[in-house]
Amino acid sequence: MNSNIHTFERLKELCAERNMRIYEIAQEYMSVSNDIPIKEVREFTLKSLNAMKDAIKCGLASNEPSYSGMCGNDCGKVQIAFDLHPPMFGGLFANIIKYALATSEENVRMGRIVACPTAGSCGILPSVIVAVSEYKNYSEEEQINALITGGEIGRVISQKLSLAGAVAGCQAECGVASAMAAAAVCQLRGGTVPQVISAVALALKNILGLTCDPVAGLVEVPCVKRNPFLAVHAITACELALANVKSVIPPDEVVDAMAQIGSLMSPMLKESSQAGLATTKTGLKIKKKLFKN
Amino acid sequence: MSNPSLFDIISPIMIGPSSSHTAGAVRLGLLARNIFGETPQEVTFKLYNSYASTGKGHGTDKGLLAGILGLKVDDIRIRHIFDSKLSQSLKYNFEFIQDFSRHPNAVDMYLKGSHEMFISGDSVGAGEIVITRINSFNVSLTGEYNTLILVYRDKPGMISAVTSMFQSKKLNIASLDCDRNARGKEASMVICVDGDLDDGVVNSIREMKDVYFVTYVRKLEK
Numbered sequence: 001m002n003s004n005i006h007t008f009e010r011l012k013e014l015c016a017e018r019n020m021r022i023y024e025i026a027q028e029y030m031s032v033s034n035d036i037p038i039k040e041v042r043e044f045t046l047k048s049l050n051a052m053k054d055a056i057k058c059g060l061a062s063n064e065p066s067y068s069g070m071c072g073n074d075c076g077k078v079q080i081a082f083d084l085h086p087p088m089f090g091g092l093f094a095n096i097i098k099y100a101l102a103t104s105e106e107n108v109r110m111g112r113i114v115a116c117p118t119a120g121s122c123g124i125l126p127s128v129i130v131a132v133s134e135y136k137n138y139s140e141e142e143q144i145n146a147l148i149t150g151g152e153i154g155r156v157i158s159q160k161l162s163l164a165g166a167v168a169g170c171q172a173e174c175g176v177a178s179a180m181a182a183a184a185v186c187q188l189r190g191g192t193v194p195q196v197i198s199a200v201a202l203a204l205k206n207i208l209g210l211t212c213d214p215v216a217g218l219v220e221v222p223c224v225k226r227n228p229f230l231a232v233h234a235i236t237a238c239e240l241a242l243a244n245v246k247s248v249i250p251p252d253e254v255v256d257a258m259a260q261i262g263s264l265m266s267p268m269l270k271e272s273s274q275a276g277l278a279t280t281k282t283g284l285k286i287k288k289k290l291f292k293n
Numbered sequence: 294m295s296n297p298s299l300f301d302i303i304s305p306i307m308i309g310p311s312s313s314h315t316a317g318a319v320r321l322g323l324l325a326r327n328i329f330g331e332t333p334q335e336v337t338f339k340l341y342n343s344y345a346s347t348g349k350g351h352g353t354d355k356g357l358l359a360g361i362l363g364l365k366v367d368d369i370r371i372r373h374i375f376d377s378k379l380s381q382s383l384k385y386n387f388e389f390i391q392d393f394s395r396h397p398n399a400v401d402m403y404l405k406g407s408h409e410m411f412i413s414g415d416s417v418g419a420g421e422i423v424i425t426r427i428n429s430f431n432v433s434l435t436g437e438y439n440t441l442i443l444v445y446r447d448k449p450g451m452i453s454a455v456t457s458m459f460q461s462k463k464l465n466i467a468s469l470d471c472d473r474n475a476r477g478k479e480a481s482m483v484i485c486v487d488g489d490l491d492d493g494v495v496n497s498i499r500e501m502k503d504v505y506f507v508t509y510v511r512k513l514e515k
């Protein structure tokens with residue numbers, strides 16, 4: 001039995017040695033370390049997957065604003081606009097954007113979501129898994145494989161840095177969610193293990209340094225709209241990886257860089273709302289208005 | 294969460310929008326309810342610092358109240374808890390305070406029912422919480438273990454008398470913490486156990502001489 005895996009290099013080696021996929025290694029480890037059958041690991045994953053789908057459904061049907069009133073009806077706007085003028089990139093692209101917005105708006109209006117890896121970044125992984133699976137007719141089993149793959153990627157990254165905006169900025173929340181999503185889609189599309197891990201490196205590398213400076217300290221601006229952006233970002237990483245484009249900097253070194261950047265980032269830009277978007281003229285005006293009530 | 298597992302990454306299923314400010318608040322309320330041992334009739338919540346400034350926007354107030362009422366982090370009723378029938382059964386009140394000697398996400402809860410209790414806690418990130426104070430005693434309770442809390446008269450032999458009860462039932466103690474107000478006065482013991490205590494053990498400890506108060510707090514679901 002393999003001990004806990006801390007690096008992508010080790011994960012890749014193990015997959016090659018044992019001729020297994022990432023999800024197979026991950027579910028086996030979870031099963032052994034928790035002393036539960038693999039079936040139970042998959043059931044747990046299915047529960048999360050179904051909750052993700054429910055959140056998308058609820059989000060698509062609601063226009064209710066968040067408590068602050070800053071967010072809540074962008075998904076509605078997008079649905080109307082896309083019906084009238086289908087986006088250039090077609091239906092799959094439209095759905096990814098809709099699902100990501102639906103989920104993260106559901107989050108800010110206190111709906112039920114899956115924090116994967118965090119609540120602020122909850123729309124990224126579900127939107128790509130669900131939209132791509134609908135488009136390509138991937139089975140529920142394949143979707144579970146994809147979610148476990150994405151989860152394992154997040155787990156390996158979290159060995160080196162905490163997935164929290166307050167600790168490492170939004171690169172560690174939405175950035176990591178995007179890397180997890182890239183890996184999940186790459187798994188769905190039948191990419192090789194090196195391609196899946198390559199997708200992770202490509203996605204992460206492109207999002208290094210992303211700050212966390214939410215307006216009025218609420219998980220709303222920029223968080224909600226960041227979800228559809230980083231969902232599409234994940235697809236770009238996956239397509240590049242499937243074409244055998246590789247990150248010049250290996251994945252583990254990219255994670256090291258992310259951890260280093262996270263600790264060098266000013267605390268003012270790590271969820272404390274003391275700089276950046278939060279202290280713009282408009283950001284401060286919104287905060288003042290909210291705190292009067 | 295130093296070493297998250299696969300499950301930690303792809304869960305929890307929760308009511309948004311924030312792990313620390315919403316899910317964490319629900320769990321603080323839930324654990325306080327477990328410690329109190331019943332649904333209170335009256336609660337005052339004092340929210341500190343970030344809990345005070347961004348609490349309304351994150352539904353921290355709703356989360357705390359929902360937890361006190363026994364709702365779990367994924368219960369859809371949390372969103373409308375103030376309008377729900379559930380919350381009509383008790384009186385509640387919120388105060389918002391800035392005091393930087395406290396944790397950024399701290400809350401004090403004053404609970405009244407068949408008895409009264411003061412409970413403080415912090416939301417320490419990713420939905421994880423710590424109860425830091427019960428009445429006048431410092432504690433450290435995370436909801437990870439089934440836990441026995443007792444208040445007793447500080448005197449020699451109490452700790453071994455209590456732990457020997459566990460031994461006789463072959464129960465493993467994961468941790469044991471004590472605190473006291475002054476020598477010979479009231480003291481508190483917080484015992485985390487692997488597995489589950491039966492009512493028999495709890496009752497026999499309750500009946501021991503010089504034990505003033507005993508409560509058995511079940512761990513929180515992940």
Ligand code: SF4
Pocket residue numbers: 120121164165166169170171173174211212213214218219220221222223271
């Ligand atoms: S900006 Fe900050 S609060 Fe918002 S999603 Fe990113 S890390 Fe979370």
